[in-house]
Amino acid sequence: MRLHRLDITAFGPFGGTQQIDFDELSAAGLFLLHGPTGAGKTSVLDAVCYALYGAVPGARQSGQGLTLRSDHAAPHTRTEIRLELTVAGRRLEITRQPPWERPKKRGAGTTTDKAQSWLREYDTSAGAWKDLSRSHQEIGEEITQLLGMSREQFCQVVLLPQGDFARFLRADAEARGKLLGRLFDTHRFAEVEKRLAERRRATEAEVRDGDAALLEDAHRMHQAADDSMPLPDLAPGDPGLADAVMSWAAIARSTARERLTIAHCARTAAESARAAAERVLDDVRERARLQRRFAEARERAALLEERADAHRAAQKRMERSRKAEAVAPALDLREAAETEQRRAAADEARARA
Missing domain, CATH: 1.20.5 (Single alpha-helices involved in coiled-coils or other helix-helix interfaces)
Structure with a gap:
């Protein structure tokens, strides 16, 4: 949002019409509003807030238009605030007139005029102002949507009322946190933090369950391997448990592979020894068979010799x-x-x- 010009008539301490050219003030960058007490510094900020939202900040909004009118204004001069600004790439002009208790045109006494509001937008193609709305509600909704802040948020974030800043500095950490939460509307961040905390708790529960399952598998591996290497002395949920168990499992796996290789070598040697033993056994069996045949032949020869x-x-x-x-x-x-x-x-x- 960028302010261009502010016209104040019969508002606050200003009995007449005052014009403030913000473009000229901000040409060099930052500018300062200063002056003695009662000079109207706060009234300028109140006028900006009133032009945008139809109300002034803080407790000064009680009484609405009757307390906003300057006591120095002429009886027939109506209170009016006109603000020209650029917001969201659109150049707008907002004019507001609070309720006004004016003298009657005929007879004695006074009568009250209702509050009036106008919203116009500058059409660059036509080079002229175009009327948008005269409804208080429509103008309020349009400004709130363009600025992205309600009046309370605008007053808390942009126009910190007098006394609130000093109270903020003197407040403790909890009160300061609550005030900052209201100033910057951190409710959604609190909801995000709550959701993240819930997800963290759910994730921690999943991690603990996963760690428990991992430890169960590790214990089964330890029992099956009959390994003397102790398991990591960690409980489910402890940091580094998964890495420790995986490291232990890697070492156990390497040891098991080494043992498996040794067992394969031993089995190969045993198979070779068995094959050699089988060959020797076959030779022995063949020799025994031949010896039996020779003995039988000798017996038959002896028997034949007896019967010769x-x-x-x-x-x-x-x-x-x-x-x-x-x-x-x-x-x-x-x-x-x-x-x-x-x-x-x-x-x-x-x-x-």
């Missing part, structure tokens, strides 16, 4: 039988001839008889 005489006698008998078999037909013929001869002799004897 009977074998030779049998062979002689067989030879005689073979020879007798050759003359067997002749013997048969002889027997047949003898039989025939005996029959013929008998026949002869019967014939002679």
Whole structure:
């Protein structure tokens, strides 16, 4: 937000019309409002706040327009605040007139005029001011949306009322924190902090559960490996537990791999020894088989030697039988001839008889 010009009429200590050119004041950078008490320094800031939000800061807003009117103003001069500013890239002009108890035009006494507000925007393409609204509510909503602050926030952040700064400096840390929270609207940050704290607690619970599961796995590994290397003396949730367990597991894994390599070598050596033993066993078995066959052969040879005489006698008998078999037909013929001869002799004897 950048202020350009402020016109004050019959407001606060100013009985007439006062114009403040902020562009000229801020041409060199920062500027200072100074003067004796009652000169109207605070009234200038009140006028800016009233032009923006239709109310002044702090307790001075009680009574609204009746207390804002200058006691030095002429009876027929109406209180008016006109502020020209640039906000969010738009050049606006806000004019506000608080309620006014003026003399009646006819007769004696006074009458009260309602508060009036105007909002205009400078159209650069047309080079002229364009009316936007005359509604107090619409103007208030538009300014609040453009500035991003309500009147209370604007007064707390931009226009720190008199006495509040001194009270802020004298306040303790807790009160100062609460005031700063109101000044800068840290409620959303508190909500974010609360959410982060809840997420931290949930994450810590997850970490503890994960650490517990990790320790259980580590204990099972320790029991299975029967390793003399002690586990890290840490509890679930302790810082560095995961790294310590992973380091222990890495060492245990390296040791197990070394043992596995040694076991593989031992198994290979055992397999080689077993193969050599099997070859020796096969040779021994073959020698034993041959020895059994040799012993059996010797037994059979001895048995044959014992039966050699009977074998030779049998062979002689067989030879005689073979020879007798050759003359067997002749013997048969002889027997047949003898039989025939005996029959013929008998026949002869019967014939002679």
